[in-house]
Amino acid sequence: MQSCESTAAAWLSHTEFAGNSAATGLLSRAIQPAEFALNRDSLPVSAAADPHTAAAILELLERGQVPTPAAVRTVIVQNRMRAEAERIERLGRRAQRNVEEFGRVLATLTQQYWDDHGHGPTRRDILLTEPVMKLIGEHVGDIAPTAVKHLWLIERVQRAGWIAFDATPRSLCAARRFHSAKFGNRVSLRPVNAIGTIVAAYLEDYRAEQGRPPRWSVLAHELRDDRGRRVFNDTADARVQQQWLHTAGWLALDEDLPVPGPRGRRALARRARRG
Template identity: 30%
Template sequence: MEALNAAHDYPPGMNSGDALRERRAESKYLQSLVRADAAVLGEMLACEIADHWVTHGVGPTWHELWSSDRSNDWWQYTLGELPDHRLARNPTFAILDKLGWIASNSSSRSLCTGRRFHTRFHGDHVSSATPHAVGFLVARFIGVHRRLHNGESPGWPEIAATQADAKGIPLFFNALDGHAQQRWLHTQGWIRLVDNQLRRGERAKSETHRRSKLKRASATLHAA
C-alpha cells in the first residue's frame, strides 16, 4: 500500500522533491481560497452539520461532510472542481475549527456546530471573543459558582445574564443561546454534564493549571 501511494504521489519521471513542492504550493493555494471565503463555507458546512444532528441525533463523519452537496457546490463554484481531499480536507476543517464554525473531539461522530454558527445573527450584541476564551470564562464561572454555593451548579439563565468578555459584552444573547452552545462547549472539553448539572471539563482544568503555572513563573521572575 505504501508503494502504491508513493507511485500515485510521485509518478515515474517526476522528481520527488519537485512533486512535494508542487503539492505544498497547491495546498497553500487551496487554504487561501478557504480563508478568503471562510464565512460562506463555514456557514454552509455548519448548516450541513446541524441538519445531520436534527436528522440522525449524531454528527456526520469528516468524510460525509467533505462529500456533502454543500461542500461540493462551494468547491465547484470557487475552484471549478473538488480538489484532492489529501491536500484540502484537513486544512479546510482546521481553518473552520479555529474560526469557530465547527467543533469536534476524538470521539466518533462528535462533529458539531461551533460558536460562530450560533452567534452569526447577533452581531455586536454578543462577544466576538475566541471559542477558547469563551470556553474558559464559562468553565471558570461554573467552578466559582459551585464553590460559593455548596456544589450547586449554575444554569444557563445565570450564565447568560452575568458572563461577559473583558469589554463587558455578553458571551451569550440569552439563556436559549447559551444552552444551544452547550454541545460545542462539551465537545471541546470546557464543560461536562453530571446528572444534568454543569461542571468544569478536563480542558478547563488543564487551562486553569497552565495559567496558574504561568502566573507563578511570572511572579518568581519579578521577585528575582
Template identity: 75%
Template sequence: MPPCDDIAAAWLSRTEFADDRTAVGLLSRAISPREYALKRDSLPVTAAADPRTAAAILELLERGQVPTMPAIRTLIVQNEMRGEAERIERLGRRAQRSIDDFGRLLAQLTHEYWVMNDVGPTRRDILHTDPMLELIRERVGDITPNAVKHLWLIERAQRAGWIAYNAEPRSLCAGRRFHSAKYGNRVSLRPVNTIGSLVASFLDRHHTEQGRPPRWSVLAHDLRDDRGRRVFNDTADVRAQQQWLTTAEWLALADDLPVPGPRGRRALTRKPRR
C-alpha cells in the same frame, strides 16, 4: 576521452554544465557503468528526451550524484510529491482567506444533519456535499474530491469557532459562531477559546462560592466577557450552545447542571486564581 565521455559532453554542451569535467564524469558513469567496473544498468541516452528525466539528470548532477535510472525515478517521484504538496498548500491559503464562508456553511450543514439524524456527520459526509464542493470550486478552484481533506477545512473552521469536535466518532457539531451570529454584537465577540475559558472560570467560581453548580439561567444571565458584554443571549441560547461546549470539553454535566469539563479544568489549573 572514452566514447561515453564524448556522449556525456555532447549532451551537457547544451546545458549549464557545458565544459564541466566533473559533471561529464558523473554522467559518463551513468551512461556506461561497465567502463568503470560498476555493475548496474546503464542510462539510455534517449532517456534525456523526456523533459522530466532531463531535469532530474541535471538536478542530480548539481548535487554531485551519478544520475542512474533508479536515482532519476526516485527524484521524479519526490519532485511530483513536493509539487503536489506545494499546490495543496497554496489552495489551503486560498481556503483560509474564505474560512468564514466555509465555516458558516459547514456549521449550517452539520446543524441540519444533527436535526435530521440525532448524530453528527462524518467528515466525508459534510465535505462531499454538493454545497461544499460548489463553494470549494468557487473559492479555491478545481480539486479532486479525494484531495479536499488536504485543505484542512474542518480544522480551520474549528479554530475559527464555527464548528466543534472531539476524538469521538460523529462528534462534529455547530460551534459558537454559528449560534451567536444571530445576535450580532449583543453578545460577546471574543474568540471561541476565550469563551470556553470564561465559561469554565464562571462555573468553577460559582461552585466555590455557592457550593453547587449554577442553574442554566444564572450562567446565561450573569456571565460577561472582559468588556462587560453578555456571553449568551438568554437561557435558550446557552442550552443551544451546550452541545459545542460539551463537545469541546469546556463544560460537563452534573445532574443536568453545568460544571467545568476536562478542558475547562485544564485551563483552570493554568490560570492563577484571584
C-alpha cells in the same frame, strides 16, 4: 562510436554543468556503467529529452550523485509529490481567505445533519456535499474529491469557531460562531477560545463560592465577557451551546449541571501559572 564521457559532456554543454568534469564523470557512470565495472542498468541518453527526467538528472548531479535510472525515477516521483503538496498548500491558503464563508456553510450543514439524524456527520459526509464542493470550486479551484481533505477545511473552520469536534466518531457539531450569529452584537463577539475560557472560569469560581454548579438559567443570566457583554442570549441559547462547549472540552456535566471540562481546567491552570 562516441565515448560515454563525450556523450555526457555534449549533453551537459547546454546546462549549468557545461565544462564541469565532476558532473561529466557522474553522468558517464550512469550512461555506461559497464565501462566502470558496475553491474546496473544504463541511463539512455534519449531519456534526457523528457523535461522531468532532465530536471531529475540535474538535481542528482547537483547533489553529487550518479543519475542512475532508479535514482532518476525516485527523484521524479518525489518532485511530483512535492509539486502536488505545494499546489494543495496554495489551495489551502485560498480556502483560508474564505474561511468565514466555508465556516457558515459547514456549520449550517452540520446542524441540519444533527437535526435530521440525531448525531453528527463524518468529515466525508459534510465535505463532499454539493454546497461545499461548489464553494471549493468558486473560491479554491479545481480539486479532486479525494484531495479535499488536504485543504484542512474542518480544522480551519474549527479554529475560526464555526464547528467543534473531538475524538468521538460523529462528534462534529456547530459551534459558537454559528449559534451566536443570530443574536448579532447582543452577545459577546470574543473569539471562541476566549469564550470557552470565560465559561470555564465562571463555572470554577461559582463552584468554589457556592459549593455546587450553577443552574443553566443562572449561567445564562450572569455570565459576561471581559467587556461586560452577555455570553449567552438566554437560557435556551446556553443549553443549545452546551453541545459544542462539551464537545470542545470547555465544560462537563455533573448531574446535568455545567462544571469546567478538561480543556477548561487546562486553560485555567495555564492562566494561573502566568499569574
